[in-house]
């Protein structure tokens with residue numbers, strides 16, 4: 001096994017034209033390495049190409065070009081081994097309505113060639129909190145329970161890599177907590193976890209590393225800490241007593257007058273202490289009536305990086 005759980009090179013996907021829709025290039029040459037053992041976040045707005053990428057990893061969508069290696073196995077050279085290395089919880093709730101959760105897990109295990117003696121259906125059902133529903137028909141399960149079952153199905157073959165596509169979109173708090181507890185536990189046990197989300201807080205809380213994808217391209221890829229570090233910029237908003245005659249000036253500070261007469265002073269908090277900003281303001285003879293600060297968060301990087309170009 002290499003250091004990377006997943007290696008993606010030059011990955012492209014164009015969906016053919018059909019039913020009046022033109023051909024769509026959903027991935028435009030993605031290069032991405034996902035370290036083994038990490039919780040990796042794939043972030044991007046709707047339509048960015050996240051599910052396309054995930055579904056190519058899962059073997060559900062056929063790529064147009066590029067190379068995908070999962071747990072050291074090239075998808076084209078060792079399709080069986082690469083598929084056995086990954087478990088995917090899809091975004092869509094596609095379950096056979098006539099299977100009970102236990103039967104669904106047994107069928108899934110059969111598909112992956114897990115011998116009967118090595119199946120752990122009951123254990124997995126317990127893990128996702130569905131032990132009471134083991135014999136219920138899938139069509140009687142609530143949306144949240146179906147999602148739990150999809151997670152359970154992704155785990156039957158004990159994959160090295162677990163992929164969750166928008167696992168918490170539209171789920172209640174209880175299910176969200178269950179998902180995150182499971183993700184943390186599985187990761188601690190050594191599983192690499194990849195999740196897509198458009199909830200930035202979630203990525204911030206859960207992920208060691210993040211790639212931001214937009215219009216089929218990776219526009220940023222860094223540790224969560226570094227991405228947040230890039231957001232070191234702060235803005236101090238000063239409301240002066242009187243209209244400012246001269247603007248404050250100092251190295252590392254950018255000043256802008258806002259329509260309401262306030263001054264917005266932007267600075268990097270690591271390089272420029274707030275005191276230096278205030279000094280510059282006083283130095284310009286401005287008396288401060290009110291002051292507040294605005295701080296960037298992941299949302300800001302995200303918006304900046306995904307702004308339509």
Ligand code: ADP
Nearest residue numbers: 015024026044045046047048049050051052053
């Ligand atoms: P995301 O998961 O980030 O929301 P998707 O990968 O689902 O993005 O979609 C990326 C782009 O590809 C979108 O423009 C979407 O409309 C298009 N797309 C996705 N699936 C198909 C498909 N089966 N046929 C045609 N176009 C598709």
Ligand code: MG
Nearest residue numbers: 050051091166
């Ligand atoms: Mg999607």
